[in-house]
Amino acid sequence: MNAPLNLPAADIFPIAAPAALLRFITCGSVDDGKSTLIGRLLYDTGAVPDDQLASLHADSRRFGTQGDALDLALLVDGLAAEREQGITIDVAYRYFSTPRRAFIVADTPGHEQYTRNMATGASGADLAIILVDARKGVLAQTRRHSFIVSMVGVRRVVVAINKMDLVGFDEGVFTAIANSYRAATRHLGFEQIVFIPVSALRGDNIASLSADTPWYRGRALIDYLETVDVSALAADPASLRMPVQWVNRPNAHFRGFSGTIALGAAHVGQDVKILPSGRRTRIASIVTALGEDSSAQQDEAVTLVLEDEVDASRGDVIVSAQDEAPVARVFDGRLLWMSERAASGQGLIVQQGMTTANAALSIRTQIDVNTFAEQPTDSLPVNGIGRVRIRSEKPLVLATYSQDRTLGAFTLIDRLTNETVALGVIDEVNPADLPQGHAAVARKAPDLWRRLLAPADSSSETLAEALSWRIVSALIVTLLAAVATQTAWIALLAGAADFALRLVLRAAHRDAFKRATALRQVDPEQNADGGGI
Amino acid sequence: MIQLTHLQKLEAEAIHIIREVAATCENPVLLYSIGKDSAVLLHLVMKAFAPGKPPFPLLHVDTTWKFREMIAFRDARIAELGLELIVHTNEEGRAAGVNLFASGSRLHTDVMKTQALRQALDKYKFDAAFGGARRDEERSRAKERIFSMRSPEHRWDPKSQRPEPWRLFNTRKRPGESFRVFPLSNWTEADVWDYVALEKIPVVPLYFAKPRPVVARDGMLIMRDDERMALRAGEEIEMRSVRFRTLGCYPLTGAVESNASTLSGIIAEMRSSRVSERQGRLIDHDGGASMEQKKQEGYF
Numbered sequence: 001m002n003a004p005l006n007l008p009a010a011d012i013f014p015i016a017a018p019a020a021l022l023r024f025i026t027c028g029s030v031d032d033g034k035s036t037l038i039g040r041l042l043y044d045t046g047a048v049p050d051d052q053l054a055s056l057h058a059d060s061r062r063f064g065t066q067g068d069a070l071d072l073a074l075l076v077d078g079l080a081a082e083r084e085q086g087i088t089i090d091v092a093y094r095y096f097s098t099p100r101r102a103f104i105v106a107d108t109p110g111h112e113q114y115t116r117n118m119a120t121g122a123s124g125a126d127l128a129i130i131l132v133d134a135r136k137g138v139l140a141q142t143r144r145h146s147f148i149v150s151m152v153g154v155r156r157v158v159v160a161i162n163k164m165d166l167v168g169f170d171e172g173v174f175t176a177i178a179n180s181y182r183a184a185t186r187h188l189g190f191e192q193i194v195f196i197p198v199s200a201l202r203g204d205n206i207a208s209l210s211a212d213t214p215w216y217r218g219r220a221l222i223d224y225l226e227t228v229d230v231s232a233l234a235a236d237p238a239s240l241r242m243p244v245q246w247v248n249r250p251n252a253h254f255r256g257f258s259g260t261i262a263l264g265a266a267h268v269g270q271d272v273k274i275l276p277s278g279r280r281t282r283i284a285s286i287v288t289a290l291g292e293d294s295s296a297q298q299d300e301a302v303t304l305v306l307e308d309e310v311d312a313s314r315g316d317v318i319v320s321a322q323d324e325a326p327v328a329r330v331f332d333g334r335l336l337w338m339s340e341r342a343a344s345g346q347g348l349i350v351q352q353g354m355t356t357a358n359a360a361l362s363i364r365t366q367i368d369v370n371t372f373a374e375q376p377t378d379s380l381p382v383n384g385i386g387r388v389r390i391r392s393e394k395p396l397v398l399a400t401y402s403q404d405r406t407l408g409a410f411t412l413i414d415r416l417t418n419e420t421v422a423l424g425v426i427d428e429v430n431p432a433d434l435p436q437g438h439a440a441v442a443r444k445a446p447d448l449w450r451r452l453l454a455p456a457d458s459s460s461e462t463l464a465e466a467l468s469w470r471i472v473s474a475l476i477v478t479l480l481a482a483v484a485t486q487t488a489w490i491a492l493l494a495g496a497a498d499f500a501l502r503l504v505l506r507a508a509h510r511d512a513f514k515r516a517t518a519l520r521q522v523d524p525e526q527n528a529d530g531g532g533i
Numbered sequence: 534m535i536q537l538t539h540l541q542k543l544e545a546e547a548i549h550i551i552r553e554v555a556a557t558c559e560n561p562v563l564l565y566s567i568g569k570d571s572a573v574l575l576h577l578v579m580k581a582f583a584p585g586k587p588p589f590p591l592l593h594v595d596t597t598w599k600f601r602e603m604i605a606f607r608d609a610r611i612a613e614l615g616l617e618l619i620v621h622t623n624e625e626g627r628a629a630g631v632n633l634f635a636s637g638s639r640l641h642t643d644v645m646k647t648q649a650l651r652q653a654l655d656k657y658k659f660d661a662a663f664g665g666a667r668r669d670e671e672r673s674r675a676k677e678r679i680f681s682m683r684s685p686e687h688r689w690d691p692k693s694q695r696p697e698p699w700r701l702f703n704t705r706k707r708p709g710e711s712f713r714v715f716p717l718s719n720w721t722e723a724d725v726w727d728y729v730a731l732e733k734i735p736v737v738p739l740y741f742a743k744p745r746p747v748v749a750r751d752g753m754l755i756m757r758d759d760e761r762m763a764l765r766a767g768e769e770i771e772m773r774s775v776r777f778r779t780l781g782c783y784p785l786t787g788a789v790e791s792n793a794s795t796l797s798g799i800i801a802e803m804r805s806s807r808v809s810e811r812q813g814r815l816i817d818h819d820g821g822a823s824m825e826q827k828k829q830e831g832y833f
Contacts, residue, residue, distance in 0.1 A: 093718070102721075124698075246555055299537055301549050423699075
């Protein structure tokens with residue numbers, strides 16, 4: 001075999017592939033023309049090969065809704081059942097690229113019964129295209145989709161006002177819909193909303209500007225998608241969060257912690273700590289297949305080697321030393337219930353970061369996705385969205401979704417059926433609910449000492465540090481007493497009293513403080529009957 | 534903040550998926566079918582566990598009709614990387630005389646590929662099998678999850694798939710159930726070749742054009758790789774400069790006329806091509822929803 005097992009260097013050339021990637025979702029009401037729009041995008045960017053076009057011609061005659069014309073929607077209706085019924089059932093992912101950018105499109109169903117599929121598609125998207133039928137305007141579904149898209153953190157929306165050909169390309173219709181959409185979504189926190197009048201069927205304002213909308217001053221859809229800036233907010237370059245996904249121990253001489261960097265960047269020599277334990281150490285090296293790197297950035301899948309023989313396992317999170325990510329068992333958030341079985345609080349597993357834990361769910365309100373009004377409730381129907389409180393059996397490293405798209409997201413799994421029953425985002429962590437009762441029992445003696453010695457944020461301080469500042473403080477008191485009283489035994493007594501009283505008073509004060517604040521911390525299990533305020 | 538490139542993002546996503554399987558499944562296996570997608574998958578698996586080796590074996594389902602160059606490449610590559618490879622052939626099928634030419638492509642595919650794969654997965658009790666399939670390849674694949682659940686009978690139910698929001702994959706399963714896992718789900722054919730070039734990944738030489746003995750049959754150019762392929766009346770073997778866009782069983786895999794003998798040549802040809810890569814695969818054309826049906830029966 002004279003195969004080029006190693007390619008000649010001359011054959012390696014600059015890649016012509018687009019450097020950037022845009023993931024977007026299309027959503028809209030039934031029959032708004034989502035599938036047609038995606039078919040149009042694929043067709044206009046040359047992503048449909050000739051043999052697929054040939055079978056499209058055959059399918060258009062068989063299942064098509066456009067008479068003799070090509071039914072572009074059939075390009076994306078993948079399952080046989082979908083083509084027969086002419087609807088999209090599941091999320092379809094499509095790929096196309098232009099010289100400027102590569103695109104991954106999630107084509108998601110319009111029917112309310114498939115809201116969960118839509119939410120899934122939206123969870124990874126940088127941008128959403130929301131279709132509105134120019135003849136129908138903003139519908140309940142438009143509001144619902146906009147709400148879900150905003151809940152999973154999409155900040156940029158293109159409202160494609162479709163079927164403009166059927167309203168005579170009337171600028172008044174376009175402007176009225178744009179105004180009513182803005183009004184309807186005022187509270188959803190979108191950073192940017194762009195309105196484009198289109199006809200997916202005819203291709204108006206898709207690949208190029210249409211002669212039929214001379215009043216439209218904006219850009220064509222593809223042009224906009226190619227250039228829109230969706231880069232995430234620059235994280236603090238000194239910050240790092242990497243949930244440990246897998247411990248790499250190929251032999252006794254190597255131990256690395258593999259995972260995907262959720263936030264910030266890692267670099268060799270960086271001071272880090274491991275949560276929940278709070279153990280501090282430093283990054284010794286960053287291992288890749290090609291050897292070692294000096295740094296790695298957000299979204300990279302890496303393996304970190306730490307300086308000390310510290311213990312960390314799947315689910316722990318390696319963070320920069322100054323990171324304040326709370327460790328807690330209770331958090332509040334919003335979730336979308338995805339199971340046909342109505343939501344109840346028991347028998348659930350929460351999956352978050354790289355960990356899972358048994359969890360109790362208490363539902364507080366259901367959010368009406370059409371009016372965005374909230375009603376107290378204790379259960380949610382399929383596709384219902386509600387505010388909830390979740391109590392995990394073990395402490396989790398948590399973050400709010402607005403700050404951290406990895407640690408702030410969660411799903412719920414039914415322990416018996418293994419079904420994924422909900423997806424949600426964390427709005428508020430309850431750090432006041434630090435693991436006390438059951439966790440304290442499991443703590444080892446050094447940890448007990450640390451709890452007595454350490455300040456409130458015990459996770460950020462080592463035992464040695466905590467001891468050292470208390471000793472220093474006691475020595476200063478001794479010295480001051482010695483200077484003031486000129487008597488050695490009084491000075492020593494004052495120093496010893498300072499050291500001891502700090503421990504005792506601190507513990508006593510903490511208990512009193514806990515009791516006082518507990519009045520505001522309603523136990524979720526106690527209000528499972530819907531006291532949800 | 535510097536943004537990762539398109540390929541770096543796809544690479545990181547794939548490595549994340551691969552490690553997730555290693556961390557949560559008991560007995561994974563990598564379905565290695567020798568082609569370019571498998572080559573990329575193998576490369577990613579090596580990266581995911583460096584400096585160690587992948588903590589699972591490779592499995593090749595050998596229908597006995599693969600190109601000889603594929604088998605030679607497979608053995609050289611596995612030896613070079615020092616990995617464990619299981620080769621499985623449906624011996625019952627072979628004993629029953631299932632033959633590509635005599636039995637037809639549909640029966641051959643069912644017995645020697647689909648059944649053989651199920652046999653191997655059952656025999657070794659694998660609970661997760663990596664495959665190199667991509668969503669851009671075919672319509673029903675566009676709707677498949679990254680972690681695709683299979684019943685104990687290996688059936689795929691497209692209507693009850695688990696949602697996969699963010700990077701939160703639900704890998705819980707009951708005894709007997711298993712996953713097909715597709716780390717390259719979001720890659721396109723162009724991404725695969727760009728990555729092969731960027732990372733200098735070795736691929737089977739059949740992808741590069743050179744003069745090969747081919748027969749024009751049923752509108753395709755079939756390379757006569759051994760004596761088992763009898764010539765029909767009027768057929769003649771010609772030497773033509775051809776290459777392959779996908780690799781499978783040689784009598785079912787059409788060659789394309791080409792002079793692209795380098796990676797850059799292949800990539801340039803692919804970018805200007807107006808036909809899809811699976812067009813050269815006979816088994817995909819047994820009816821509109823053919824792949825969907827085969828997948829429900831347990832085909833990859």
